[in-house]
Amino acid sequence: MTDSTLLHASVSHLRQLLKDRAVSSEELTEACLKQINATNEALNAIITVCPEQALESARAADSQLAKGESKSLTGIPLLHKDIFCTRGVRTTCGSRMLEQFVPAYDATVVSKMKAEGVVMLGKCNMDEFAMGSSNETSFFGTVKNPWDLSCVPGGSSGGSAAALATGMAPLVTGTDTGGSIRQPASLCGVTGLKPTYGRVSRLGIIAFASSLDQAGPMARTAEDCALALTAMAGMDDGDSTSANLPVPDFHGALNPNLQGLRIGLPREYFNDDLNADVRARVMAALSELEKAGASLIDIDLPHSHYAIATYYVIAPAEASANLARYDGVRFGYRCEQPSDLEDLYLRSRSEGFGEEVQRRILVGTYALSAGFYDAYFNKAQQVRRVITEDFRRAFEQVDVIAGPSAPGVAFPFGAKQQDPIAMYMEDIYTLAVNLAGLPGLSTPAGLINGMPVGLQLIGKPFDEQTILNAAHRLQIDTDWHTARPNLEAITS
């Protein structure tokens, strides 16, 4: 088997190959490490690679496979976003603040996936503290989009998406606070799933906005996302917001029969502001679902317009509280020669955090400060309920809501960096899903001038299964998810 076939195979296919002993986990891991070596210099998708540790886990996986004792992901190589704490492996969150931080424990997602037998290859680049939609805010430099090196990969899980699209690993993790899995999945042409808030434990995920943050998988197929979600999900005593619900076997329950499925198309998403090419790609994907037995129904989400304003109060407010812990004393960056304690705090934070992170801390602190709390934070939490109610009402009529994942394809570096608002608009179709705590998925829907576009499917709370089923059916009937960037230009 050639390396190229292996590197672009789905997790489901690789599982079979490993089980049949047609390939060993060690061979597969070596192929991935070789691909990382050959392409990461051009892409900058990975911050830390752990070759010895990975090969050791791969050999352990091989001996389990030989004994027929394998778990759901035994021997599958994987890259974690560098926001997940990994015991003994540096975890930077894309920030100078955590450049030297080595956690003393594994995030629950990391330990659960380890227990299922994954082989961790390393940690992916990301926007600093997950604040960004282009990967341009990372202290470790921007990630390049493998489809066009002059363009952004999306963010904040842009390193994960780019690594996956390049064949560095068949499975990657991301987190999504306002679109950070779905938007880079769309821009890099992969499948990405943000589960329902509470489905996956947040323990050990470096906190950004605690009422919005959720971890999820990115993979080549919806089927692989289903496998990975079952491995990641579940109640955790260490996260009091994780849902006390049984975790279904999402993979075993995959059902491509869409007969009778009702898909809602919000008029507010498919309005005149929607880019015509994106509309055409998204509608082509939806008509495939219609052919498969689903019906398309126009619906209203009347307060969609307010999602951005609501998000940009709540997320910075929660971030300002979460990031207060970085004081230059217990862990993280510390300035040189502080004159007193106040100077230590001020300079450690101003030198350790990047511009976008500081901007969000300022906005959040303002929104929570005396005299402005009611006008901003309380008001935003009220509008959050109004937006969530829109979804609840819509789901009385439909089973799934569909729209674009992002307003366009990947854009050139620097195009939106000078204007925070232009950058925030990248997440116009994804933010409301986090505010309402719903599951959302992006699946490839073809190309515009050679660059990928994503279809977003939004589900009812804790109904990841239905959106996975719809994406799975789309991937049976079409081949958009198999499109790959041309890697000749980036392989060294």
Add this chain to the structure above:
Amino acid sequence: MSVSPQDVEKVALLARLTISESDLPEVTERFARVLGLVDELNTIDTQDVVPMSNPHDMEQRLRPDAVTRSNEREALMASAPVQEQGYFLVPKVID
């Protein structure tokens, strides 16, 4: 709502951040733009709407107050930027 450079400096101090004199005009301008965006919230009537802090209105779950992990003092202290004899070191705070 308009914001002055002095407002931004005050908020920055509350957040324990410093902004250099030369950056202040630009930081203020961008800060004001974000606030302009969120001012849109005032155009929607939310009287009697209960603020939402958890998307599923979940209650905070409590667990028994029991020791679940062993103390890992050394592993936890290892990430401290400066330490001495097992303590975090800070500049002198009392004369």
